[in-house]
Amino acid sequence: MRNTKHCPKCGSPEIGIVEPGRYNSFPVGFGGARLERYVCLSCGFTEEWVERGALEKVRKYYGSSSGHE
Ligand SMILES: [Zn+2]
DSSP: OTTTTOOOTOOOEEEEEEBBBBBBBEEEEEEEEEEEEEEEEETOEEEEEETTTHHHHHHHHHSTOOOOE
């Protein structure tokens, strides 16, 4: 959806982009990684991506070699 610019469910090209923000995050330890969301304005399907730059933090926390349970 981010890459194709089309909804994968209904094929609509009408995609709304919700910029990464305070109420738009994914839990990582005591903080969070902000998310960028894409919403199809035709059927309502949403897709979310961890903000660029925050992926390393997510990998450290959730990665299989991180040592967390
Ligand atoms: Zn759609």
